[in-house]
Amino acid sequence: MKPFIFLLLLGLHEVTSVTHSLKYFYTGSSGVPNFPEYVSVGMIDDVQISRCDSITKRNVPKQDWMKHISDDPQYWEEETQNCWFSQQNFKINIEIAKQRFNQTEGAHVWQNMYGCEWDDETGEVNGYDQFGYDGEDFISFDLKTETWVAPRQQAVITKNKLDQNKALTASQKNYYTQLCPDWGKKYVNYGRSSLMRTVLPSVSFLQKTPSSPISCHATGFYPNRAELVWRKDGEEIHEGVDKGEILPNHDGTFQMSVEMDFSSVPEEERKKYECVFQLSGVKEDSITRLDGSEIRSNEGSGFPVLLAGAVVGLLLLGLCIAGVVIWRCKKNRQDMY
Structure with a gap:
């Protein structure tokens, strides 16, 4: 498998600002023994903050400070509902992907990694939305051009469908440039005492x-x-x-x-x-x-x-790269086919 992993190495003594990141990972699987059909993980600055899977059927906070991230008492209930929605969505996408690749059986995995990074000092924001099937890149959203990129022939039909959906494109841009960094900053602020600490090895x-x-x-x-x-x-x-x-x-x-x-x-x-x-x-x-x-x-x-x-x-x-669902900001996410 080729997971989507982004590692940030800095020239530390030359850096005066800090880059933060909010990332979400989804993984749906079919025919994989001893592994959940669906797993979702959220990470802030590469620290796991939430997890949901098809076995526990609950989206739960993984840091104490995340338990009270929202004043809404139904926050984690809504998170769980979004987890269930995405699990059903992934089942559909895997079946359609199998048709695209003329597959009828075997183990298959559908992955999505999306999120954003922002620089505290410059305010520069970068967003990404990438999908993979069976360990290979399938399709991704290019925020600069506001178009979808299909590196595989089987994804061209998906690209054409998504590029024509101007409402979705506008929603994507708004999420990755506004909502994602806004929520990321909120998470960093709530978990500041933990996330901003320094511990020598x-x-x-x-x-x-x-x-x-x-x-x-x-x-x-x-x-x-x-x-x-x-x-x-x-x-x-x-x-x-x-x-x-x-x-x-x-x-x-x-x-x-x-x-x-x-x-x-x-x-x-x-x-x-x-x-x-x-x-x-x-x-x-x-x-x-x-x-x-x-x-x-x-x-x-x-x-x-x-x-x-x-x-x-x-x-x-490996578990963290297994998948995640973002909460209400992406609740209207549709299947990619």
């Missing part, structure tokens, strides 16, 4: 075998606007370096790693290398000098534990 050096690259692993940090690099004599090193993605931990914090091949570096020279962690909102770098005596390996107890944490993070990320 614990940093460890990991190595599978004595001849393997050495990995600098930072875990437990927040927010995910962070950078991790290898440095020697004040200069950042790029050659022989493999930087990993920022991944979520089960407790809402994040982790990341950066590997470096030290096979050509003499043992006595390695102590000159250091791992530097930079976190948005924190002026000073966290610097950890490489110490051969503190490198954890498969023979130690720390390495498997950290790997287990990474697996949990990946599983949670």
Whole structure:
């Protein structure tokens, strides 16, 4: 599967503003064993704020501060109704997609990711609405041109239908430039004490075998606007370096790693290398000098534990990419066919 994932890496010490994001993910499936037919997830600044699925049949807040996000006591009831509506909608879309691709059986997945990003300082807003079928891009909305883009022949009929719907186009533009960032700012304001906090990581050096690259692993940090690099004599090193993605931990914090091949570096020279962690909102770098005596390996107890944490993070990320329903702002959403 090719999930829709957007990762934002910033040159932290050169950035004076903060970019926030509100994203929603929907996933409907057919013929997939041991997996809900429908899952929805909402995320603000890559922190999960809501979830609904076809098993629980409820849309519920995933952060304490989201429980009272609205003065309307029926807010979460309406969220649940919208979840049910989208679940039925997705069933129809999967069946129509199967017809488009001349499919009669097998496992199939229909996905939608939409949301917006806004810059606190400049006010610049960007919105996106993307659909995928069986792990491939199907159709997406281009906010700049206010048209739909069909990368697959089977989606052309959908593109033509949607492009002709001027009322829908106007609604899309209004949502992504006005409603989405407005609600996103409201969520950020409600969850400010949690979303705007800064937590520094614990940093460890990991190595599978004595001849393997050495990995600098930072875990437990927040927010995910962070950078991790290898440095020697004040200069950042790029050659022989493999930087990993920022991944979520089960407790809402994040982790990341950066590997470096030290096979050509003499043992006595390695102590000159250091791992530097930079976190948005924190002026000073966290610097950890490489110490051969503190490198954890498969023979130690720390390495498997950290790997287990990474697996949990990946599983949670997979669930977050499984789908979501936005509340009343999108309640009139129609099926895409």
